[in-house]
Amino acid sequence: MKEHFSEQLEDLRRQLILMGGEVERQIHRAIESLTEMDAEKARAVIAADEEIDRMEMGIEEGAISLLALQQPVAVDLRFLVAVLKINSDLERIGDHAVNIAEGAERLAGQRPFKPFIDIPYMADVAMSMLKQSLDAFVNRDADLARRVIKKDDILDEKNVSIIRELLTYIAEYPALTTYCIELISISKNLERVGDLATNICEDTIFIAEARWVKHHATEIGRP
Amino acid sequence: MKEHFSEQLEDLRRQLILMGGEVERQIHRAIESLTEMDAEKARAVIAADEEIDRMEMGIEEGAISLLALQQPVAVDLRFLVAVLKINSDLERIGDHAVNIAEGAERLAGQRPFKPFIDIPYMADVAMSMLKQSLDAFVNRDADLARRVIKKDDILDEKNVSIIRELLTYIAEYPALTTYCIELISISKNLERVGDLATNICEDTIFIAEARWVKHHATEIGRP
Numbered sequence: 296m297k298e299h300f301s302e303q304l305e306d307l308r309r310q311l312i313l314m315g316g317e318v319e320r321q322i323h324r325a326i327e328s329l330t331e332m333d334a335e336k337a338r339a340v341i342a343a344d345e346e347i348d349r350m351e352m353g354i355e356e357g358a359i360s361l362l363a364l365q366q367p368v369a370v371d372l373r374f375l376v377a378v379l380k381i382n383s384d385l386e387r388i389g390d391h392a393v394n395i396a397e398g399a400e401r402l403a404g405q406r407p408f409k410p411f412i413d414i415p416y417m418a419d420v421a422m423s424m425l426k427q428s429l430d431a432f433v434n435r436d437a438d439l440a441r442r443v444i445k446k447d448d449i450l451d452e453k454n455v456s457i458i459r460e461l462l463t464y465i466a467e468y469p470a471l472t473t474y475c476i477e478l479i480s481i482s483k484n485l486e487r488v489g490d491l492a493t494n495i496c497e498d499t500i501f502i503a504e505a506r507w508v509k510h511h512a513t514e515i516g517r518p
Numbered sequence: 519m520k521e522h523f524s525e526q527l528e529d530l531r532r533q534l535i536l537m538g539g540e541v542e543r544q545i546h547r548a549i550e551s552l553t554e555m556d557a558e559k560a561r562a563v564i565a566a567d568e569e570i571d572r573m574e575m576g577i578e579e580g581a582i583s584l585l586a587l588q589q590p591v592a593v594d595l596r597f598l599v600a601v602l603k604i605n606s607d608l609e610r611i612g613d614h615a616v617n618i619a620e621g622a623e624r625l626a627g628q629r630p631f632k633p634f635i636d637i638p639y640m641a642d643v644a645m646s647m648l649k650q651s652l653d654a655f656v657n658r659d660a661d662l663a664r665r666v667i668k669k670d671d672i673l674d675e676k677n678v679s680i681i682r683e684l685l686t687y688i689a690e691y692p693a694l695t696t697y698c699i700e701l702i703s704i705s706k707n708l709e710r711v712g713d714l715a716t717n718i719c720e721d722t723i724f725i726a727e728a729r730w731v732k733h734h735a736t737e738i739g740r741p
Contacts, residue, residue, distance in 0.1 A: 362599070363591050366589040372585055372586050376578075465688065473685060476685065
């Protein structure tokens with residue numbers, strides 16, 4: 296029975312990684328739909344969110360079943376609670392990909408007034424944070440999780456500088472207002488992806504070290 | 519032991535309601551700090567978020583302890599998983615209150631160019647959705663939860679109309695750009711509060727009827 300249980304946990308972990316990969320691709324495609332002004336690709340991202348939602352439901356059901364049937368304690372219980380939380384974080388990242396794609400769809404008819412550089416860069420940082428946060432979780436690698444959390448500063452700073460720059464464009468060229476506000480919203484969505492990857496890292500450190508780093512509060516030792 | 523367990527569940531429920539009330543007050547005070555141009559009140563909201571975070575950690579710890587020690591099944595297990603999810607939703611609503619207060623702090627030095635009407639109205643809708651979603655959860659009232667979910671349309675529509683209106687202001691008075699963008703961000707934060715209250719309602723309906731309404735997908739019967 297116990298061996299069977301560890302296989303079930305492994306299966307859940309695999310599902311979570313699959314979902315993570317799919318969510319990462321959603322962010323990637325959403326940014327492509329923006330830079331390529333491809334409304335059809337944007338709509339494909341929006342449509343594919345249903346699959347992410349189905350994956351989330353499957354993982355939640357799986358985790359609840361294991362809680363009910365296996366009555367895990369200690370490490371395995373913490374692991375399952377972390378799976379439930381990360382599952383919900385991934386689904387939210389998927390929603391941010393949809394938000395970005397919706398913006399890209401609205402902008403697809405207009406030529407960008409300057410090449411996209413900062414937003415694809417932010418997206419690369421966000422996607423690598425997401426990927427590494429899941430690697431850290433799977434390998435219970437608290438050091439990697441800490442390094443990923445540090446990267447979040449890059450996104451926060453880039454977001455502020457993008458907003459500042461776009462505001463100067465609006466001030467000079469009011470005709471660009473709607474366009475710039477869409478880009479500000481996309482930038483904020485990418486910044487939120489970084490926050491959610493940070494959540495995953497915090498749960499990972501907690502699992503790996505049984506300590507609490509959430510909210511960057513003083514770390515409290517745990518039994 | 520079983521009676522003790524039901525007291526512990528009751529205690530957790532009480533903590534969740536307390537936290538809900540505190541989060542609701544945070545939204546209320548954040549909007550007040552905006553309409554009263556009160557930077558100090560805004561900073562108080564930002565500072566009080568630490569207390570919300572502490573409440574979240576306490577509830578999460580309590581739920582995990584009960585899962586470990588009581589090994590609940592069926593209804594009680596579902597309830598505890600819902601507590602974990604709602605706990606996280608409430609903490610996120612608290613973060614939106616902080617976002618609003620940060621905007622209010624930045625705007626506190628400037629006189630508003632027109633009276634605040636729509637944003638306080640949105641805040642009222644969001645706060646009543648939050649309050650009622652928790653009432654619905656506590657009383658396992660699926661009908662109330664469904665009515666609350668319908669209210670979310672009000673927030674979505676108001677958010678769109680506020681953004682549209684503010685964009686016309688920016689186009690006509692570029693000097694108002696920064697101010698208007700702060701208001702757009704506040705409006706989006708309130709719209710997100712509605713989404714999170716909707717999450718709470720979906721979990722409530724699921725608990726009350728053991729059916730799945732999440733993502734507005736086709737309802738799937740559950741054992």
